[in-house]
Amino acid sequence: MLTIKSRCWICMLPVWHSAVGICYRCEKKLTLDQPRCLRCALPSESVVGDCPVCHHRSISWQGTVAAGNYSPPLSKLLHQFKFSSHTALAATLSRLMLLNYLRYRRHYLWRKPDTIVAVPLHPKRYRQRGFNQSDLLARPLARWLACTYWPDALRCNQIRVAQHTLGRAQRQSNQKHVYDICADLRDRHVALVDDVVTTGATAREIVELLQLQRVASVQVWCLCRTL
Numbered sequence: 624m625l626t627i628k629s630r631c632w633i634c635m636l637p638v639w640h641s642a643v644g645i646c647y648r649c650e651k652k653l654t655l656d657q658p659r660c661l662r663c664a665l666p667s668e669s670v671v672g673d674c675p676v677c678h679h680r681s682i683s684w685q686g687t688v689a690a691g692n693y694s695p696p697l698s699k700l701l702h703q704f705k706f707s708s709h710t711a712l713a714a715t716l717s718r719l720m721l722l723n724y725l726r727y728r729r730h731y732l733w734r735k736p737d738t739i740v741a742v743p744l745h746p747k748r749y750r751q752r753g754f755n756q757s758d759l760l761a762r763p764l765a766r767w768l769a770c771t772y773w774p775d776a777l778r779c780n781q782i783r784v785a786q787h788t789l790g791r792a793q794r795q796s797n798q799k800h801v802y803d804i805c806a807d808l809r810d811r812h813v814a815l816v817d818d819v820v821t822t823g824a825t826a827r828e829i830v831e832l833l834q835l836q837r838v839a840s841v842q843v844w845c846l847c848r849t850l
């Protein structure tokens with residue numbers, strides 16, 4: 624008798640390759656992606672050159688890969704992963720990031736990084752959640768791509784407060800010195816993994832620190848891009 628091993632995380636129909644976690648039909652819908660700006664990963668008519676957003680806020684890293692927009696069903700999956708502790712979703716979500724990175728590598732000749740680092744959580748948040756979602760996304764990517772993964776390369780020193788709740792001076796200090804680098808990444812080609820890129824402030828701050836360390840290049844890889 625044929626046994627059903629697993630169900631699709633999105634439509635709940637059986638999937639025969641349980642490691643993939645998403646059925647063929649749902650994956651096809653997820654990967655039917657609109658063209659994106661290579662620099663910031665926002666939807667854009669042209670992928671070459673800076674989009675209007677990048678034009679106003681210069682991006683100093685090589686580019687951003689996103690598996691999709693922060694909208695259902697991807698946002699729902701991320702929510703289950705982060706807030707309902709469905710950590711079994713990590714490999715499924717990492718695989719979507721991998722497919723997008725490989726597409727960029729094939730089409731736009733993006734370099735393969737030699738080192739992967741993940742956006743860290745503040746220790747207090749880590750204790751509350753029990754895991755760092757970006758760390759769980761980064762681990763399979765490093766394994767599949769045979770890159771070095773440095774889980775402790777970055778440290779988060781303070782919990783960032785929502786910007787809109789702060790005054791101007793507080794906003795500026797809220798943006799600064801949140802992260803530290805605890806590893807020597809000089810001359811390395813680095814991929815920075817984050818679960819969601821919203822304004823890009825986190826990526827910008829970490830990339831600035833990496834560039835002060837004279838890394839050779841930085842790519843930002845995220846699961847979702849907020850529109």
Ligand SMILES: [Zn+2]
Nearest residue numbers: 631634646649
């Ligand atoms: Zn499905």
Ligand SMILES: [Zn+2]
Nearest residue numbers: 660663674677
């Ligand atoms: Zn852009």
